[in-house]
Structures are given as C-alpha cells and as structure tokens.
Amino acid sequence: MYKINKENLSALFSLIAEANELYVPVSINGAVNFAAWDEDVQVDLDTLKTVKSPKDAFFPQSETLYSCKRNGKKLSITPEELSSKDFVVFGMKACDVKGLAVLDKVFLVDPVDSYYKARREHGIIVSLACSQPEEACFCNVFGIDASSPEGDVQVYMIGDELFWNAVTQKGEKLTEQVKSLLADTDEAKVEEEKASIKAIVERLPYSNLSLDGWGEDAVLLDKFNSPIWEELYKPCLACGTCTFVCPTCQCYDIKDYNTGNGVQRYRCWDSCMYSDFTMMAHGNNRTSQMQRYRQRFMHKLVYYPQNNDGMYSCVGCGRCVDKCPTGLNIVKVIKAFEKGGNK
Amino acid sequence: MSHGTNKADKIKEISGVNPLKCMKCGKCSATCPAFDEMDIKPHQFVSYVLNDDIEALANSKSLWKCLSCFACIERCPRDVKPGKLIDAARQIVIREKGADYLKADEIPALLDEDLPQQLLVSAFRRYRR
C-alpha cells in the first residue's frame, strides 16, 4: 500500500502519461466524462459517475475497422492497426470495472473481437473506490463491492491523500513506473474508508432491490409475454441515452463512410431503443417501441444471464436512472415486476 | 498626342467619369451658361479626353471659364458629367504648376457644412495666380 498527496496528482498523471496513454475523468462545462489527459484538462475525481461509462476506452463509441482506397478502378484495403500502446484508465468505479467483465463475455469468446482484445490487453485499470455512493447506485444488488473495486490498481481518496494498492501484475508494473512519487503506508485508513462506504451502501434507497424471478432461473416466456411491458414502455422516447451511458451495453452497428476517394468502414455503438436497430432488408424484427424496450431489459436481466452462467449484464451503476429523459430505468422495471408478482 | 495617355487616365480617375458613355447629344452645351465664353465647348471636353488631347484642354480658356455650376452634370442623360472632366483637368494643371497651396487631404478638415463646393473650386483657381 502506497499513498500520495492529492497535490501531487498532477505530477502522478504526468508521470503515468510518460509511458502510457492516460484517460481520466474530465469536466467539460459541467459534464464529466473520461478523456485523454493532458496538462490543460480539468480533472474531476470528485464527481461519482461520469456521464458515459468508461467503456469506450476499451470499446469506443466509434472506431474504424479498415479503409478502402480507390485508385481508378482498383481498390486497396488497409485494416486498422490494433492498439499496441499501453494505456491507463484512471478512476474507474467498481461498477465500471465489472462492466468490462460483462463485455469480456461478449467480445473475448469465440469469435474473439481482436480490436477489443488488443485494448483489454494494453489497458491498465486504476480503479477508485466510491467514497460517497449516491441515491441511484445499486451495485451491491449484483454483488459488487463499491469499497473494493476490481482492477489493476485500487485507489482510495481519503482526505488529502490518495491511497494506492497494486492488485495485479499490470498494476505492479504501473506502480514501478510511478514509484518515485509514492510513499509507503499501512492499510488502516483504507480499512476505515471501506467500512464507511459499506455503511452508506446499506442506506441506499435501492440497496434492497430484489432480483427474484430474474436471471438464470427466470421463466423466459412468462417474462416475455407479461402485460407489464405494455404499461412500462409508454413514456419511452426511443432515444439512446440509457444504452449510451450504460457500462455494459455492447451492441454496435457497422457503417461505411465515403471519404470521396474511398471508404472507411467503422463500427459505432448502436442502441436497441432505435427504430432502425437490426434493420434488415425486409424491415425490422422488432416493430414497436414496446418490443424494443422489452428487448433491452430482457437482455440485461434474462437472456444474458441465461447464456453466461447467471451473470447479469447490469452492474447497478444507476446511470440510466440518472439520465433517462422521461424517468424510466431498469429499477422501475424490476420493481414493476415485483409488484406484479414477477410475471 | 502621345503625351496624353497618363493624363487622360488621371482625369478619368479624378473625375470618376467614363467618357465612352457619351452619346454626343450636346445637352451639356445646350445647358451651359458660360458656353459663349468657352473656346472648347462642354460637349467637346469629352472628345478631348477621349482623344488624349489634354494639352489643348489644359491650355484652353474654357478651363477657367467654367463656373462649376454643375448644370451639365445635372442634365447629362448618360452620366458623363463634362463638368467633372473640366474640373479634373483643372486640378491636373494646378498640380503640375506646383502651385498646389492646399494638399487634397488637408481640405476635409477645412470644410464646413455651409461652404459651397463652387467656392472651393474658385478658391483653387484664385490661389493659383
């Protein structure tokens, strides 16, 4: 266990950035999102949740897959180079880190997504414990411990100090790189902080949310055919906010961009809330917003767990609770089914 | 008449007049109150400029007989404004003689709103002598 005074954070970042690309929560006109660090950005480690989850450090909102260039009637194709430089994502929360585990089960199983895999290999996670969990948080419902986030290095912000605890080999390596700035310390203060976080988590409004009737054991068709969906979806605007702020949503679309002299094929996040999601030549297999709305939550709470040994593809970060323009969210879905006898 | 090119251009520049627009109607001469005293008549100013014969214009009596009353400018149907041409010719003569007591850019400061333009023109003439 090491520590560093907050005053020296800038030096720490600077040192990390010498050998790695560095992503930190950055505030732009009040909105905090992960972004590349440089000396001019306004780092914000106090805001609990970034608007977007940090998943796009590993799975960017859009990325080029390959480029075609045209020369007369000839085409040449250049695949995009895979990520080859180490990068550090500093300040991911327990839920965000767990979100990657959800993505891993999608992108790292056969067929492996090489773009994602390369980023996972080169990505070093410095996770930050949540000293002040907020009302929309319910990570504990999915067995996540906000006081002890996974990652390569765990850090704690306590008072004027940041405590640094390398967990993995990658973490050790990073620690070596920045050791000059770190001081040795014991774990007493960190243990105190953990207890304090746990106490707050127990008082969270959603901490007792029950997942009974969902997950691996859910009766799929009962849930699918439930009339409750009809009532739930109506305010939905069909925007993509919930999916784009979510740390676990992994759907993407592949599109071509005509640059004039060729084409860049890129992929970008898609949202199952959109009417043209999975649009095919014959049309769309989900024709109503109710079906699209149902898809999102069935996927998070039923399909994904049933395909992945009971692992939910929700980590309880509560971003959808905070950001839905019409006040809809996964908690309301779970509660509605609970009220309706879970069918 | 090779001497004239620059001067003719200068006259066009100073006056802002395109003498090619003249359709030779003679309304300027018909209007001019100083017609009888002029050796070169207002409608001829245009031809002299067109023919680059600025020397003759400069040596003419007309140059100093023009009252700058602007009747020809007012009446000209083609926007040719012989009055402006003669005025420009006058300026050229004055400048050449180096008797330019006032520099053009000093004038605006000396102007007041009530001062008639004609006075200014005749002032130029008077100071030359």
Add this chain to the structure above:
Amino acid sequence: MSMNNEFRPKIVAFCCNWCSYAGADLAGSSRLQYPADVKIIRVPCSCRVNPMFILRAFEKGADGVIMCGCHPGDCHYSTGNYYARRRMTLLFSMLEYLGIENGRTRVEWVSAAEGVKFSTTMNEFVDKIRSLGENVRLGDLRCKD
C-alpha cells in the same frame, strides 16, 4: 498553376437553371474568365438548394459554397428564390454564430443576361475564399486524406 503551392480552393456553385446557369453560360460565351476552382451544379431553382447540400459540400472538403438564383421577383417559378433567400439567410447566420468564417458562403442573384456579373461574382468569391484560406472549421477530417 498546380505546380506551385498556391492554395487552390474547392468551390461549389449552385446555379438555378433559368437565370444563373444561363448567366454562367453567357459568361462562357462572352469568354469572361473566372478561376477553375469554381464548379457549378445545376439545380432547377435556388429553392431546390437544401442547407444539407451546403453543409455536405463543406463536409466533403469544399472551402466555399455560393448559391446563385434569379433576382427576387424574377423567379421562373415566381416565388422560389424568396424561400431560398430566407433559408440561406438563416443558415448563413447560424454558421456565423458557430464561428465559421462568414465569407465562405454567399448568395448572389444573377440573371440570364448578367454574364459579366456572374464572372465578377465568381472572381470576387474566389478571391475571398483564397484570402480566408483552407476551410478547417467545417469539414470532415476523414475526407482530407
């Protein structure tokens, strides 16, 4: 000309079929020169010009976009250019508001008889764009390579 490194802007000119395109034809038959940087797209009427076309041109690398139509009152379709005038006024104002140099867009009314005006306008516009330099504020970087 293209041998030296002089900036050669890409300029798109939308011309209505009835007046401005014919005006451009007249400029041509009168042999009135204007730079080859200007490329004309024929549209039936200035009211056919969608703001999306103009943004698209910038997206794909244009440095300036000019729209020409019949003089107000002379529209072949009687009212098209009046609508176009409002649309372009608002669009240009918005571009200026977003910090895009406001000389990059222009509207000029050119009749079929105004070949001279057409070529003068194009010369002026090209000069303006050359003085503004390459368009970096409104374009898609992917189209630059």
Add this chain to the structure above:
Amino acid sequence: MQRLIDRAKELLADGTVVRVLGWKKGDLGFNPEPAYFETAEALDSDFIYDGFCGANLSKYMIEASKKDGKTLVFLKPCDTYSFNQLIKEHRVDREKAYIIGVGCKGKLDIEKIKAMGVKGILSVEGASMDSECETLTVKTLYGDKEVSYNEAMLERCHVCKGKEHQIADEVMLESRDTKDAERFAEVEKIEAMSPLEKFEFFKKELSKCIRCNACRNVCPACSCRKCVFDSTKFDEATKANVDSFEEKMFHIIRAFHVAGRCTDCGECSRVCPQGIPLHLFNRKFIKDIDTFYGEFQAGEDTETKGPLTNFTFDDVEPSIVTERG
C-alpha cells in the same frame, strides 16, 4: 394536485375522456414519468403534478390521437404552444384531446441541484404546487440541504413565455411569474464573441454530444416518422459522431428543420444527458427570425404561416450576415 385528480376522475366517469395523460410518481421522489391513467384508482395512487413534472406532454398526443376516444391531457402554459404547432402541422387531432391547462410555478432541474454539490438525494420537499416555491429542502444520504427554488429551476423557466395557456378546454391551478432573465441574453453573449471564440465555445459544447438523440426525440417539432439522420434520403444517416463535423451537421440541421416551428419549449436542453445548452441553436434562429422577418412565436395559433413558408418581397438579403459584422 388533488383537484386535478378529482377533475380527471370526473371526466373519466362521465365518459368525456377514456384516458388521462399526466405524470406518474417516480420511485425517487424527483423522477416522475409521463403516463396514461385509465382508472380512478390509478390516478389516486400514482398521479403527481409538482415542480419535477417538466415533461411536455403535447408530443405524446400524436400517439394518443390515433387511439379511440378522447384523451385528457394536462398541458402547462409553455406546452400549449407545442400543441398548437402540432395542430397546425396536422400531427395531433384537436377533437381527440380534452386539454386541461395546468398552472406552473417553474419546473425544477435535478441536475442543477446536483451541480450545487448536493449528493445522494433521497427526497426533495417544497416542490409541490401548494408550496410557496421559495426554498427546497433536500434530504440526502449526507444530511439535509436547503436550496433556492429559483436557482434549481430549468433554464427555460427563467425566460418563461408567460402564464397564459394558448389553447385549453379549461384551466386549473395558479401559475407563478418566473421570468427573471432575457430570453436572448445568452445568444447575444455568443454573438458578441469573436469568430474563434464562438467556434471554440461550440466545439467544446458539442464535443460532449453522444448522439443519443434525446434532444430530437423529445422535441415536439421533431415529429418526423423517420428522421433524415435515420434514413438514406440524404446519405447522411449516422449513429455516432465519428468526426466533429457530424455533431455540427446534426445540430445545425436539427435546429434548421424546426426553425419557425420551434416554440422554444426547452425540452431539448432539459433532456440532454451531457447538459449541452441545445436551446442556444433554436433560440438563435428564433432571434434571427424576429429580427429579420418580424416577431414570430410558433404555436401562438394554429393558422399563421411559419416564417420559412412565407416571405415578403423586400426580405433582407443573406449578405446581411456579413454586413452586420
């Protein structure tokens, strides 16, 4: 609020309407959602109308107009402009709506309260229509906080268009005058910037855009069945901003397509998850329209020609943009 519930129950009971479109209590006390109610019981247990009911329900009337029977809809003064505009565009059916114009004391923005550093909010007191609407008491995991009602209001309420409903079958509850800022002040501030400052300002704001389309989808004027950015008609279909140009394209065109139709209801800015002041685009068009073509407020009536479907022979030329500097 009880009066609203009672009146809605009456109208349901006497068959005037078959459903009620209003707001339903959220689970956190400050996240109500738009909802339909078809029974008295549902109204009794779930209906709410307080400072957090900012959602403009007029756009939901597009779908409600397709349903059988009349829908009772609660519209705040500013929402009625949108409803009128939708009538003008044949998107809603006046005959299918029973409109209760409901008073408004200024709507609250939970994001503004959070931005004041208030964390872990459990409940907010003082947001009800019966309260004085001066101070909010915010109970949080980390203690109670007091917040000024006005400071927690949405931007749009500070430039409120007024307490009058533009269309309604009846009006209930008092409104409060909340206007304390100039509508175009922010736009003017930007207009006064140098081109580079403007460019940097919008670049920064738009860099936050994640193209979630919330602004578009919530907008009562953006009611296209299929948006141009979702169709192939212009070859401009995009799902994510890959290049900064695409943010500009999207937001310019979004604002342009609603120019002259936008009532300035402020929903776009309210719903943006990244807090982009999207109204600055729409309001620029409104300001320009007012300046160039005479004052125009979309949604004041259902007949007047919109400024972009209208003209005068001596409209200003586009060169005005360059000439005024």
Add this chain to the structure above:
Amino acid sequence: MQRIGVFVCHCGSNIAATVDVKKVVEIISQEPGVAHCEDYQYMCSEAGQAKILEAVKEKNLSGIVVCSCSPRMHEGTFRKAAERAGLNPYMVEIANIREHCSWIHKDMEEATEKAVILARAAIAKVNLNAPLYPGESRVTKRALVIGGGIAGIQTALDIADAGYEVDIVEKTPSIGGRMSQLDKTFPTLDCSACILTPKMVEAAAHEKITIYTYSEVDKVTGFVGDFTVDIRKKARSIDMDKCTGCGVCQEKCPSKKTPSEFNRGLNTRSAIYTPFAQAIPNVPVIDREACIKFKTGKCGLCEKVCQAGAINYEQTDEIVTEKYGAIVVATGFDTIKLDNYDEYAYNQSPDVITSLELERVMNAAGPTKGHLERLSDGKHPEHIVFVQCVGSRCNDNRGKSYCSKICCMYTAKHAMLIRDKYPDVKVTVFYIDVRTPGKNFDEFYRRAVEEYGVNYIKGQVGKVAPQSDGSLLVQASDLLDNKQIKLKADMVVLATAIEPDPSVRRIATMLTASIDTNNFLTESHAKLRPVESPTAGIFLSGVCQGPKDIPETVAQAGAAAVKAIGLLAKDKLLTNPCTAKSDELLCNGCSVCANVCPYGAISYEVVQVNDHGIREDRRVARVNNALCQGCGACTVACPSGAMDLQGFSNRQIIAEVDAICR
C-alpha cells in the same frame, strides 16, 4: 450500378483548344462504372450521335454522360439520341465543359482538370438516374389575349380565324388601345382610325372572339394547356344588353369635369362616358368616382334619360372564370412621367406637350377639333420645336436606358403634317441621332427635310423656359455649328420615352412570366424565340416585349398567334417528368410542402400504408404531376426528406457535390 458511356466533345476547337480531350478520356475511362469512353469532333453532329447509338448497343450502356456545351444547348439533342438508342432519355447527363470550362479558362492543365471533375460529377449523377416518363396533360382549346390594342386585336383575329375561341380582356371601356389615339400613321400617313376601326369591328363581330372590356385579369392558376383565369368584369353600371349606344346619357350627364383619359387629359369628359366615338363596344361606363349619383346619392339623370333602361347603379364587379390553353400578353405601353424633367417645363407650361398629346391635338375628334393651336391661349403657333429622346437613352435614373424606337419616325410625321397643313409654321427638330431603319422610313424623313423644310438641328435641348410674353425660350446646342442657340418657340413637343404599361408587372407575376429591369416581358430566346415567354404557354405580342411601331406590332401579333395556334392544335401535351414525388412511408402529412408550392400541386389524402408491417391510416402528400413544375421548393421545406425531386433528387445532387469536393 449503371454501365455508363462517356462521350467527350471537341466542339471543333471550342473545347479541344483548352481542354486536353484525350487526357479527359484517359482519366475518365478509369472511373468506376464507366464502361465506355470516347471523344469526337462534334458530338451533336449526326456522326457524333451515331457513336452514342453504337456504343449503347455494343457495350450495353445504361447511362450516358456527354461532356460538351451547356445542357441548355444540346441536352434535348442527346436525350433524343439516347431514346433512339433504346434508352430512357432521362438517362443522359451533360457535363458542361464548354461554357463553364474551356471558354472561360486559358490554362490547359487547369481546364482539363476541371473538365474531369465536371465529368465525374455528371457520372456520379447519372449513376443515380432512373428512367422518367413524361405524363400527358390536356389542352384547352381556347386562348386568352390580355390587352385590346392593335397587338391584342390582331392576335385574337389570327387565332380566331384559325378556328379557336379567343377572349380579349381589356382594362379600359373600349378596345383600340394606343393606336386609336393616333391621328395618322407613318410612313404612309394613313388615318389611324381608318385602318384600325375595321379591325375593331371585325374582332367584335367574330363568332370565335369574346371581348371583355372594362375588365381585368384577377387570378391565373394552372399551366400550359390548362390555365384557369379569373376575369374581373368591373361594374360598368350599364346593362350591356340593353344599351343602344345612343349617347344621350353622356350629353345629359351634369358631371363633365373629369380629365379625358383618351385625350390625355387635354380636355374633359362626362362621368358616364365612352372613351371615343368609335368605341367598341359602344356602351358607356359610369366612372363612379366622378358620378354625382355615386358620390352624393342624388342626380340619377342618366337613368331618367335612358330610354332603354340600361342604367344599373347596383351593378357589382363580376368574376368570370374561364379555362385557356394559351395566354397572349399584349398589354402595350404608356409614355413615361416627365415629373423629373424640370428643364423641359412640361409641368409649367401647357404649351409644352408630349407627342402623344400632339396626336390628340392634330386629330379632328381631339380637344381642338384638329386645329393646331396653343393650349394656353388658343393662338396659332408660329414656331414649333420638337425635342427628341426625352427620357430615352438616359443612363441616369430619370429616364430609360433604351431607345424608344418610334419617336424619330413619328416626329418626322408630325413635322411633315404640320408643315403640310400650316406652311406658315416654322418647325425645328432637335435630334441626337435620327434613326430610320425600316421600309421607306429614311425616305420619309428626308422628305420632311427636303420637301417640307423641317429644320433639323443636331443637338439636345438643355432648357425650355416659359417667358412672360407667353412664348417659350428654347436653349439648345447646335453641335454641327458648335454653337449654343436660343430660340423663341410657341409650342414645344417632347418625344417622350415609352415604357410598358404599369399593369404588366402584376400580370407578369400572375403568369410567372419573367420581366426585365425595364418591365418589358422577357422572351424565351432573344433571337430564336422572340414571341414566347420562358414560361410555357405564355406568348408576347406588341410593345409589352419591347418598343416597336405598328407594322412590327402587327407582325409580332401574328407570330404570337401562330405560336398559340401551334399549341392549341395539339390535343395533349407531354409534361415535364422532373416533378416532385413524396415517399408516403416517410411523409408526416404536416402540409409544409403544400405551403410553399407555387402551383397548388400538392394535396393530402388519408391512405392506408404498410410501413414494414405496421398498417395504419396516414395523411400523406400527393403531387399532381400535371401541375408540378419541378422547382423543388417543397423538397427543402420537407424536414424528413419524404419529398424529393425526380431528375434532381437529393442523392443525385449530393453525389455531384461529393464528386466535385472529392
């Protein structure tokens, strides 16, 4: 993907001198989609077109790009060639590498590069072209002539003689127009009335001609072959069927102070009046602004004296709606106002008159019964001065930049007539140029000088000053003598510039016919289509198109008639297939497109749609192809992109943009 053939024309050296045609072919051959590319000397020639036919056949082409002159020149030619080759004619696009490239550039490298880009844009567009098929629209076999002067009368007679119905709309109470105000006509000196009146009578009696006098065109909708026109028959206050034209009412009318329009205000008329004795119809109108009955409610004398009982004070304006296949504009001219020409003292002295006023003075039915006398004191003039080019050929903003064309000749006529009738009167004409192109025109002018002793002086009049003795001091220059001269005259006659009748602006707007800065209607082509407006179905007759004299007017009237007859003779017209089209699956039914459509071509209907499995009733826009003229206003107004323009679709234009910016 299309299989595109690209044909690059040399146009002799017009293109090839500046554009490296071979290089264009070389580069364009490598463009994707280009299955054939060749160049040729003259693509528009028979041999050139044959190359297209051959290539289409051999290479199985589906689209064609011709890099040549302006599409305004030969688009039609190449479309026809494509059609002969078995392609849809709308699968052709033109890259304008002559007017827009070779003719305006000098640097060969630059011009070649540009030609390639223009060709690419055309290729990009044609890639998205789809076959288009013109629709058919019917032709209403009836023509409307607006204006009942000699131009309108002649056009109407010619059309009617060909067997088609014609309506004349004339805004004054009688047909006849300016010609009826003239005394004699040059160069034959026929009496104007003697040659005009028979034509007026013939028109009135013609079974195919309907004349609406004291009427105006109120509204025009529709398009070539199928115009619908509202004609406002202004309340005449006379029952035309009952009136016998006896004239008693006019005699008895106590209100006689209104300036006579027909006599150019030189004398007065009664409130109930016919403009002149030979008026057709010979039915008076009541000028309600002058009529005592209408002003005060009292009087009613005319009603009392009218034995036919034709007076009807209750009459109101009546709107007649009629359909026409063709419309001829013959709105004629007026003289310009002289308010800005103080130097001629027109407003100061009654003895300074315009030439048109002199016509009335010389006319036996005019204010002086044909006696030449000063209007101020009735004295016989000793010296008359004519001033030419008053307000014509003026570059300032007081007059007109053009030559009014008729003044030289009528001034010679006036001078000659005066000298003939009153040899004692001295006549001086001040001229700038005497313009007499026309058969027997110069001879006529020379006779005035040589036989009648008219004194022509080259020089313009600078000033006319009324003197205290009632005479007029005319100050002018004599350019040939290089003298300034001052003459004493008794009358001054101003050859005032003519301008299109002010009513033409409103009419042109209604017809969507274009008009130039001088308010003359624009012809479709200055040389090759001089009597057609660019707006299909609108034809031009007389001075509304440009200054002209009577023989020219009559000739043009005949030409306009022939063009109209050519149109009316067709049973069906092919419509432009480049019309707007709405995608009903995307249409919001918001009406914004209809709001900007100048032709009322868009309507709405509720239809059941199947939107990818969702069936519902929707209000959607429908475009009437016969009405749509393809301007595209709707396509931009439509936010969803549901409305698109065939032949100039969003994607086509975008493809051109992309190709140019690439």
